[in-house]
Amino acid sequence: MPKGSLISDIGSMQLESPLILASGILDENGYTMRRMLEEGAAAVVTKSIGSTERAGFTPPVVVDLGDNLLNAIGLSNPGIEHFKEEISIAKGIGKPVIGSIFGATAEEFAYLASRMQSYGADAVELNLSCPHVKGFGSEVGSDPSLVEDIVSEVKAKINVPVLAKLTPNVTDIVSIAKAAEKADALVLINTVKAMHIDIYARMPTLSNAYGGLSGPAIKPIGVRAVYDVYRETEMDIIGCGGISRFEDVLEYMMAGARAVEIGTALKTYGRAIFDNIKRDTIRFLESEGIENIEEIIGAAVKK
Ligand SMILES: Cc1cc2nc3c(=O)[nH]c(=O)nc-3n(C[C@H](O)[C@H](O)[C@H](O)COP(=O)(O)O)c2cc1C
Structure with a gap:
C-alpha cells in the first residue's frame, strides 16, 4: 500500500477514496x-x-442560508421505470454507482432494490430518513421494527451491498442503527x-413549512451520530452532513466512519471539491506518517 493511501471499502465495494x-x-x-465521477468522486x-413519478412540492422548495441549505423538495423523481438509462450512463466510467430508493413498506423497498440491482447499481441505499414527506422517510426511519423489516426484506432480495441511511431526527439513533444491523453499512x-420564517409574509418560507x-x-x-453508533455497534458507517474540507472528512473518520458522502458543499466549492479534499487529506496523512487512511477510523473513540 503506498504511503497516504486513501483506498477504502464498503462491503464488496472498493472505493479509490472515501x-x-x-x-x-x-x-x-x-x-x-x-x-462527478470524472471530477474525482x-x-x-x-x-x-x-415506485412512480413524483412532482414534489410546489416552490419555494429551497431556502438558501449561505453555506447551508434548507430544502423540502418532496422526493421529486422520475420513478423507477424511467431510471435504468441514467444508471447505465453513470456507470460508463467504471466507478461504483449507488442507487438510492424510498418507499412506504418493506415490500416496496424490496421491489425497488431488486430493480436497482437489475439496472446495474453497485449498492443500494435505503432512504429511511427524508425529514419532510409524510408516509416516507423519517416516519419510516424512526420506527425500529419497520426499519428491521425493510432491511431484512431488501437483504433477502439482492446481493449487492445494502446501505441504510438514517435520520438524526430521533431520540436514540443507536437503537435505530441496531434495528438496521443486517445492512452492510449505515449512512x-x-x-x-x-424551518425558516418569511417575516414579511408572516409564514414559513417553504411551501411545505x-x-x-x-x-x-x-x-x-x-x-456525534457516527461516534455514538461506532461505539455501540460493529457496523460499517458512512458519514454525511456538512463536509466541505479535509478536516471534516478526518473528523468523521476519527469518529468511526469508513467513508463519507458530500452534498451541499458542491454549491459553495463546485466539482473540484473531491480532488481538493483528496490532495489535502494525502498531505495530512503524509505529515502524520500514516500509511493507510483505514488506520484513523475510530481513532477518537473510546469503546
Ligand atoms: C437539495 C437536496 C436534496 C436532497 N435529496 C435527497 C434525496 O433524494 N435522498 C436522500 O437520501 N438524501 C437527500 N438529501 C440529503 C443529502 O443526501 C445529505 O444527507 C444531506 O444534505 C447532508 O449532507 P450535506 O450537508 O453534505 O449536504 C438532499 C439534500 C439536499 C440539499
Whole structure:
C-alpha cells in the first residue's frame, strides 16, 4: 500500500477514496453523475427514486442560508421505470454507482432494490430518513421494527451491498442503527428537520413549512451520530452532513466512519471539491506518517 493511501471499502465495494457524492445533489441524471465521477468522486449515490413519478412540492422548495441549505423538495423523481438509462450512463466510467430508493413498506423497498440491482447499481441505499414527506422517510426511519423489516426484506432480495441511511431526527439513533444491523453499512446522517420564517409574509418560507437543514451547521450533529453508533455497534458507517474540507472528512473518520458522502458543499466549492479534499487529506496523512487512511477510523473513540 503506498504511503497516504486513501483506498477504502464498503462491503464488496472498493472505493479509490472515501469521498462519495450524496443523494439529491446533481444526481438525477446519468450525465451529471458521470461528470462527478470524472471530477474525482469515488462513487455517486443517485437521487432517491420511488415506485412512480413524483412532482414534489410546489416552490419555494429551497431556502438558501449561505453555506447551508434548507430544502423540502418532496422526493421529486422520475420513478423507477424511467431510471435504468441514467444508471447505465453513470456507470460508463467504471466507478461504483449507488442507487438510492424510498418507499412506504418493506415490500416496496424490496421491489425497488431488486430493480436497482437489475439496472446495474453497485449498492443500494435505503432512504429511511427524508425529514419532510409524510408516509416516507423519517416516519419510516424512526420506527425500529419497520426499519428491521425493510432491511431484512431488501437483504433477502439482492446481493449487492445494502446501505441504510438514517435520520438524526430521533431520540436514540443507536437503537435505530441496531434495528438496521443486517445492512452492510449505515449512512449517518440525512438532513435535520428545520424551518425558516418569511417575516414579511408572516409564514414559513417553504411551501411545505418544514424542511431539512444541510451544510456545515449540521456537521457536529453528524459527527456525534457516527461516534455514538461506532461505539455501540460493529457496523460499517458512512458519514454525511456538512463536509466541505479535509478536516471534516478526518473528523468523521476519527469518529468511526469508513467513508463519507458530500452534498451541499458542491454549491459553495463546485466539482473540484473531491480532488481538493483528496490532495489535502494525502498531505495530512503524509505529515502524520500514516500509511493507510483505514488506520484513523475510530481513532477518537473510546469503546
Ligand atoms: C437539495 C437536496 C436534496 C436532497 N435529496 C435527497 C434525496 O433524494 N435522498 C436522500 O437520501 N438524501 C437527500 N438529501 C440529503 C443529502 O443526501 C445529505 O444527507 C444531506 O444534505 C447532508 O449532507 P450535506 O450537508 O453534505 O449536504 C438532499 C439534500 C439536499 C440539499
